[in-house]
Amino acid sequence: MKFHLRFYYFLFLLFPISLWALPVDLTKNWNVKKGLWESEIPVGSGWIPLESLPLASIKSQLDFPEGQLQQITMVKPFLLSEIDFKETESDSFALHIPYLSNVYKVYINGEIVSVSGVIENNHIIRSGYKRNILIKLSRNLLRVGKNEIRILLASEPGEELNYYKVFNDFGSSIDSYSNLQKIEDEYITFMLLFLYFFVGIYHALFYWKRRNEKYNLYFALFAVFLSVYMYFRSQSIYRWDLDPFTTTKMEYFVVFLTPPWLLSFVDTFFRKRISPITKAYLVFSIALAIVQIFVNRASSVMLLRVWQGSVLAFSVVLFYITIRALMKNNKDAKRLLVGIFFLMFTAIWDILGASGIIPIQNLNLSRFGFLFFVLGIAVVLANRFLRVHKQVEELNANLERKVVERTNELQETLTRVQELKIQQDGDYFLTSLLLDPLNDSKKSHSEMIGIQSYTKQKKEFEFKGKTKEIGGDLIICDDIVLNGKKYFVFINGDAMGKSIQGAGGALVLGVVFLSFIKRTQVVLESQSKSPERWIKECFYELQTIFESFDGSMLVSVVLGLVEEETGVLYYLNAEHPWTVLYRDGVASFIEDELELRKIGTKGMAGDVRVRVFVLEQGDVIFIGSDGRDDLILESGTDGSRVMNEDETKFLQVVTDSEGAIEQIVQNLQSIGSFSDDLTLLRLEWRGNTKRYESSTLSSIGSNHFLYSEVQSVLESGNAEETYKTIERMLTNQNLEDDVRINLLREKSRISLLLKRFDSAVESLESIFPFFVTDNEILLQLSYAYRKSKNIRKAVDIGERLRARDPKHVRNLINLIESYRLQKNEERAKKILFRLGAIAPENPQYLKLKESFGK
Secondary structure (H helix, E strand, C coil): CHHHHHHHHHHHHHCCCCCCCCCEECCEEEEEEECCCCCCCCCCCCCEEEEECCHHHHHHHCCCCCCCCEEEEEEEEEEECHHHHHHCCCCCEEEEEEEEECEEEEEECCEEEEEECEEECCEEEECCCEEEEEEEECCCCCCCEEEEEEEEEEECCCCCCEECCEECCEECEEEEHHHHHHHCCCHHHHHHHHHHHHHHHHHHHHHHHCCCCHHHHHHHHHHHHHHHHHHHCCHHHHHHCCCHHHHHHHHHHHHHHHHHHHHHHHHHHHHCCCCHHHHHHHHHHHHHHHHHHHCCHHHHHHHHHHHHHHHHHHHHHHHHHHHHHHHCCCHHHHHHHHHHHHHHHHHHHHHHHHHCCCCCCCCCCHHHHHHHHHHHHHHHHHHHHHHHHHHHHHHHHCHHHHHHHHHHHHHHHHHHHHHHHHHHHHHHHHHHHHHCCCCECCCCCCCCEEEEEEEECCEEEEECCEEEEECCEEEEEEEEEECCEEEEEEEEEEECCCHHHHHHHHHHHHHHHHHHHHHHHHCHHHHHCCHHHHHHHHHHHHHHHHHCCCCCCCEEEEEEEEECCCCEEEEEEECCCCCEEEECCEEEECCCCCCECCECCCCCCCCCCCEEEECCCCCEEEEECHHHCCEEEEECCCCCEEECCCCCHHHHHHHHCCCCHHHHHHHHHHHCEECCCEEEEEEEECCCCCCCCCCCHHHCCCCCCCHHHHHHHHHCCCHHHHHHHHHHHHCCCCCCHHHHHHHHHHHHHHHHHCCCHHHHHHHHHHHHHHCCCCHHHHHHHHHHHHHCCCHHHHHHHHHHHHHHCCCCHHHHHHHHHHHHHCCCHHHHHHHHHHHHHHCCCCHHHHHHHHHCCC
């Protein structure tokens, strides 16, 4: 008996074991050796005694080769009595290990009971570290008396190689499973987790309703991230059977971003903004969270240490912001300070315990610290609710009085608005009274031109029971006489702006234009002008008036004259919609380019070009404002509009309407609604005049009685003889009109060659009415007048041609010579300057420039 006692005493000294019954304490008296030893007895050299866990406390004694896998074996004997087996008859034995890192195997009496992680070719290909490892032990593995637990651990260089003593206040031990099962009971953890998660959702809903309170958003993010982190720290995460390192990356990503949301919350809650320090910390945390995804386990642990150090600095900033708010007598700061203190205290405790900087245990206290913080927030919200409730009670107490006061204010405002509306409508009415007499297309009494017009101003108003319109569109028609010929004069204008502004522009346009017409009708000198010059001078007078508005009033116009007898249309277009010709059932534009900007445009340089177009019997001209094109095709419920952008659509409308103005308006309204003022002017020339062609002589047949003489005119090289032949032929009373006119044209050409300029003037003057669009005849006529010493006529006709074609080089040269003969050097130099801009290399220009001494 004494021998047995001495033997057990010797074993106890050699292998220190627990003398107590369950639970068996496994936190002390281990033997540790480098390498993986599945069966070696822990006696002899190489074995290092470990008096107490954790394993990291003796890691400095384990000299691992650099760059190689770190491997150790831990062995500890323990005793079990018969009493222990009897106590667990209805239960089972269980082994609890707080934490093992990284890959491990656990043996009981030489049999593997748990393994985690995979090693291939001396490298870890799957991590195995776990928290709170709970292993049920078969009774067949254990025996009464001495037993042995052997743990084989391995980790990569730089990784954690450790066996924790305690985790969440649970130490390493062997006990009955019913006693150790409480380790897996996480009711409190999940209760707090769901509480924090729903607190976060609650504040997120606050932010959804009140977007200006951004601190609710940051608090919601903080609470949700914290609840997700708590889930990663629970035992339930192992049910997903993920790679532990992958789980760690996800955990670190969440936990790295949790403190910045808290700092952002406190910053916006107290200072209504996010400071640069908070932004910098957020960027730093995001960068850290992203980088750790792509590094190995050793680097990941290093990044964790960096983050843990940053949290200490973060806590200083957090307390600084809160204390500053407290010093400014912020009542909420007092209530939040206690919660922040408990939260930061528990968080720092857990960080210090996890990092090993101070020998304290990581008890996962932050989950309880946040509870105090949430309670502080609840108190703050409750106080805010009470303050709001008090304000509501005060408002309700004074509500009736305030409603009466507000109603009176609204009534006064409404009365004032109504007075202003009546005053505004009165202004509209008076303006319309001034504008109505001007906007008239019925002043003309022409029998050769059919006139119809349509006007629809966008702005309608009612004043004293009368409904009227006001806008910036204008149509004026009248009759004038120029050089003994009757002309129909018209203008269609669209002044810039809506309602009263546009009406003001139209009023100025109408008054100035009618004044110019009246001056022409009364002053004989004004009636001696050519139609081109009349249009040009009228345009310049309008331009001079509207330029004085300094660009605040612009007007687009079509201004023109129609010679009633011949149907020749003279007009200009200043950025107005293009003029439409309806001929033989087809509508087309008679313009193809923009030549003039709107009247009133500052610095409008260049020459005014007057277009000439010859109308045929039954031709219809349509002139209209841009309201004909600005149609609203669709209108959305959000106020958006789809506008017509196809200006050729109006041509199709005119064609489909067969030139009827009422039908045109109806068809436009069927396409879309009007978005602007609309005016349409319809002019139909009802006259009839014969047109002549310059090819008449060459087309005379061989059976014509003048065939031989005409051929001699066309083929003769003797100018004098040709001239005499034409003179003789013109005395024949049986000549057809077209032959006579073309003979006169040929006579004028020969006269210019023979320098018989008086004869040339006579011939050209007689044939010009039949070739009114022929600019060459005008040039020859001006030249002939100059050579015949009638300088005034030469200038008038030259300017007439210049109005039609401002860039006609030969005409400009002729005009310069004419003005020089007229002693008008200033005008000659001005035209010379224009000529230089058009044809700087022209020899005649260079010669004239030299003669002027330039």
